[in-house]
Amino acid sequence: MSPIAAAVNAWFRAEGRDLPWRRPGFTPWGTLVSEFMLQQTPVARVIPQLEAWLQRWPSPSDLASSPAGDAVRAWARLGYPRRALWLHGAATQIAERHDGVVPRDVDALLSLSGIGDYTARAVAVFAYGERHPVVDTNTRRVIARAIEGQADAAPPNRRDLAAMDSLLPDDDVDARVFNAGMMELGAIVCTARSPRCEVCPIAAQCAWRAAGYPSYDGPRKAVQKKYQGSDRQVRGVVMAELRATHRPVTPAEVRALWPDAAQLDRAIRGLLADGLAVESPDGYQLP
Numbered sequence: 532m533s534p535i536a537a538a539v540n541a542w543f544r545a546e547g548r549d550l551p552w553r554r555p556g557f558t559p560w561g562t563l564v565s566e567f568m569l570q571q572t573p574v575a576r577v578i579p580q581l582e583a584w585l586q587r588w589p590s591p592s593d594l595a596s597s598p599a600g601d602a603v604r605a606w607a608r609l610g611y612p613r614r615a616l617w618l619h620g621a622a623t624q625i626a627e628r629h630d631g632v633v634p635r636d637v638d639a640l641l642s643l644s645g646i647g648d649y650t651a652r653a654v655a656v657f658a659y660g661e662r663h664p665v666v667d668t669n670t671r672r673v674i675a676r677a678i679e680g681q682a683d684a685a686p687p688n689r690r691d692l693a694a695m696d697s698l699l700p701d702d703d704v705d706a707r708v709f710n711a712g713m714m715e716l717g718a719i720v721c722t723a724r725s726p727r728c729e730v731c732p733i734a735a736q737c738a739w740r741a742a743g744y745p746s747y748d749g750p751r752k753a754v755q756k757k758y759q760g761s762d763r764q765v766r767g768v769v770m771a772e773l774r775a776t777h778r779p780v781t782p783a784e785v786r787a788l789w790p791d792a793a794q795l796d797r798a799i800r801g802l803l804a805d806g807l808a809v810e811s812p813d814g815y816q817l818p
Contacts, residue, residue: 542732543712559633559658594622600817617645635659664695669717680738682747765798779814
């Protein structure tokens, strides 16, 4: 095991946060649900939602037997509600193709609705102990700083997996711990804006620190447009209204939600196209 992997693993075993999906006996289905919820949503908001979700739908088959609209409603304010539709679709596929058991093979996971390379590898590693490199935003930042001497990571690239794989311990258990440890290190120590180098377990090996913390001058990720006044905000307003009732929301009620009629119409068309809303003679409702 490399000095970096040994230091990260020792630190994580001592300092890693106690999170539900890290506890012994947590199910593969719970791991899959947590990975869907954790995409672009803070841990503190996910934990209560995850617990409520797994209490209501403790298995993929339980969720598959419920209407997709129930999943969207239960998603509440986690954001990006298409994730709820994708998770419902994945649960249905697991029930139909895999006898209700979350698959452990990366390719089988990739064939499920809404699952990309990161989620497939995360489930295989954290639910089943398979040896694969798992790379998220936090991992990429730690590698960029410690190995490449850069203040930040370049936009995501397939090379990220190779970089992580080159650091991954050979032992399956150590590899699993290292994957989690690198993510944790980036989340709570090697943060984007205020890295805590004084408590970092790999500060002595960090190329960025050794170089004197040079500023990042590489390619930048696209900056997301502001939320206030955006089409995303209008979609959120409409979705909140649809979630709040079990009857169709009338066209008149929808029109009262937002002053810009053209923007509202654009948001509704998008929700219908994404399957997050359906139109009936009486108005709009969840699927």
